Amino acid sequence: MTDFLWADPEPERGYDVVVIGAGGHGLATAYYLARNHGITNVAVLERGWLAGGNMARNTTIIRSNYLWDASAAIYEHSLKLWEGLSDELDYDILFSQRGVLNLAHSLPDVREGIRRVNANRLNGVDAEWLTPAEVKKLVPIINTSQELRYPVMGATFQPRAGIAKHDYVAWAYARAAHRLGVHLIQNCEVTGFLRDGDRVRGVVTSRGTIEADRVALCAAGHTSVLASELGFRLPLASHPLQALVSELLEQVLDTVVMSNAIHVYVSQAHKGELVMGAGVDAYNGYGQRGSFHVIESQMAAAVELFPIFARAHVLRTWAGIVDVSPDASPVLGLTPVENVFVNCGWGTGGFKATPGAGWVYADTIAHGRPHPLAAPFALDRFTTGALVDEHGAAAVAH
Amino acid sequence: MLSVPCPWCGPRDETEFKYGGQAHVAYPSDPAALSDAEWASYLFLRDNPKGWFAERWFHSAGCRRWFDVVRHTVTYEFAPGVTP
Ligand SMILES: Cc1cc2nc3c(=O)[nH]c(=O)nc-3n(C[C@H](O)[C@H](O)[C@H](O)COP(=O)(O)OP(=O)(O)OC[C@H]3O[C@@H](n4cnc5c(N)ncnc54)[C@H](O)[C@@H]3O)c2cc1C
Numbered sequence: 001m002t003d004f005l006w007a008d009p010e011p012e013r014g015y016d017v018v019v020i021g022a023g024g025h026g027l028a029t030a031y032y033l034a035r036n037h038g039i040t041n042v043a044v045l046e047r048g049w050l051a052g053g054n055m056a057r058n059t060t061i062i063r064s065n066y067l068w069d070a071s072a073a074i075y076e077h078s079l080k081l082w083e084g085l086s087d088e089l090d091y092d093i094l095f096s097q098r099g100v101l102n103l104a105h106s107l108p109d110v111r112e113g114i115r116r117v118n119a120n121r122l123n124g125v126d127a128e129w130l131t132p133a134e135v136k137k138l139v140p141i142i143n144t145s146q147e148l149r150y151p152v153m154g155a156t157f158q159p160r161a162g163i164a165k166h167d168y169v170a171w172a173y174a175r176a177a178h179r180l181g182v183h184l185i186q187n188c189e190v191t192g193f194l195r196d197g198d199r200v201r202g203v204v205t206s207r208g209t210i211e212a213d214r215v216a217l218c219a220a221g222h223t224s225v226l227a228s229e230l231g232f233r234l235p236l237a238s239h240p241l242q243a244l245v246s247e248l249l250e251q252v253l254d255t256v257v258m259s260n261a262i263h264v265y266v267s268q269a270h271k272g273e274l275v276m277g278a279g280v281d282a283y284n285g286y287g288q289r290g291s292f293h294v295i296e297s298q299m300a301a302a303v304e305l306f307p308i309f310a311r312a313h314v315l316r317t318w319a320g321i322v323d324v325s326p327d328a329s330p331v332l333g334l335t336p337v338e339n340v341f342v343n344c345g346w347g348t349g350g351f352k353a354t355p356g357a358g359w360v361y362a363d364t365i366a367h368g369r370p371h372p373l374a375a376p377f378a379l380d381r382f383t384t385g386a387l388v389d390e391h392g393a394a395a396v397a398h
Numbered sequence: 399m400l401s402v403p404c405p406w407c408g409p410r411d412e413t414e415f416k417y418g419g420q421a422h423v424a425y426p427s428d429p430a431a432l433s434d435a436e437w438a439s440y441l442f443l444r445d446n447p448k449g450w451f452a453e454r455w456f457h458s459a460g461c462r463r464w465f466d467v468v469r470h471t472v473t474y475e476f477a478p479g480v481t482p
């Protein structure tokens with residue numbers, strides 16, 4: 001008999017907590033609800049197959065070198081969990097701390113980078129500023145010629161940053177949650193809610209109604225659709241975000257390189273394919289596909305920076321649906337509906353937050369109040385004006 | 399790539415355009431009279447439907463005019479009948 005990593009149970013009549021969406025965040029949330037809070041009567045409902053959304057489609061960059069204190073705190077919490085995750089889940093998730101470079105191509109980039117390095121250090125996040133010569137030494141295939149239209153003028157470097165194998169992360173959390181008694185229910189789309197005044201009593205799904213004491217939204221690009229069923233609006237726009245891989249190549253790149261200015265980022269996966277991405281397609285879209293010119297412009301940037309990539313072939317391109325918030329920071333916490341919680345807005349950069357967001361969200365759900373690391377990311381920041389503006393300040397995503 | 403129907407120039411490549419988000423979001427006539435929540439809603443809250451969506455485009459590399467279209471956010475098709 002085949003050994004399955006998790007079971008495929010029929011939904012029960014009700015659960016203490018129903019988590020909507022079995023991406024990385026939903027699975028991690030369920031795991032930490034059980035592990036940290038002893039709440040095991042939990043179901044994770046997934047409209048498709050487990051972790052087939054953004055979790056299967058992201059480029060797996062993990063880092064914590066964000067500018068603002070609130071972001072540094074939650075992403076660094078997450079990075080610390082990544083550092084112990086293979087042991088914790090008893091599954092080698094291929095977490096590789098190969099370091100991430102964020103290149104600077106203009107004087108404003110340089111100033112922003114140095115400022116961010118200093119901010120990171122004050123927050124206990126490892127960060128260094130590298131000169132073009134130091135960049136070249138670390139990544140010899142990078143073109144640091146000052147003749148380029150946008151030459152490399154330096155870079156921030158976070159040595160503890162890196163990548164992991166996204167599928168293994170999802171499967172590891174799924175297995176661990178299943179072992180603690182969590183039900184993972186696939187092909188189960190939530191289409192509505194059973195209301196009871198300011199609360200919900202449960203969810204309406206493609207597999208019948210399921211009662212719930214608490215409901216936790218974890219639907220990434222589809223969160224607005226669920227919120228509109230619940231009668232509130234969220235400051236989100238869902239966009240296609242594309243990525244691509246090359247054919248398998250010899251190992252030529254052992255650092256993650258990101259350039260926000262000419263806009264491409266690239267790493268080389270364990271098997272050898274170059275993994276690249278850039279920004280979202282401009283228009284709102286739920287189609288899990290984007291426009292080819294977006295791929296073309298990130299390839300142009302990649303070839304400019306890495307001339308030896310010119311002859312590599314693109315093997316595959318694809319897209320996910322990312323939920324982008326106005327300040328490029330997540331929304332994590334309570335909602336206008338008393339027993340419904342929200343975790344969304346991670347946009348182009350939530351893979352790295354998987355363990356941290358799951359941890360903090362589980363605590364928020366268990367106690368019915370924001371975890372201290374979640375408090376700055378409450379929905380009401382858009383009314384108070386206390387934005388966590390990672391877009392404006394650092395122009396760094398992913 | 400999308401083929402965007404400009405009401406003045408006809409269908410043209412998406413790369414000639416800038417995207418403007420949800421259509422028909424008027425600037426408040428008396429901003430100072432709004433509560434914080436109303437102002438937040440004007441600034442930050444936009445519809446994000448899975449389905450038909452009225453949105454704005456700017457033909458930046460063409461006639462340089464704004465216009466509204468209705469587009470489906472899953473199939474990406476444009477509804478006929480573009481309104482300036
Ligand atoms: C191309 C691309 C590259 C990226 N690169 C990076 C990167 O390098 N680093 C990084 O940190 N982040 C990156 N991201 C972002 C990251 O993937 C997301 O922020 C993160 O995966 C979101 O959390 P999740 O895993 O829970 O989302 P998802 O995996 O999308 O999970 C949401 C789940 O909810 C389900 N769902 C939706 N509606 C319903 C419903 N009504 N009922 C039941 N289930 C429902 C969906 O089917 C889906 O499985 C990238 C994203 C993309 C698309």
Ligand SMILES: [Zn+2]
Pocket residue numbers: 404405406407408457460461462463
């Ligand atoms: Zn025109």
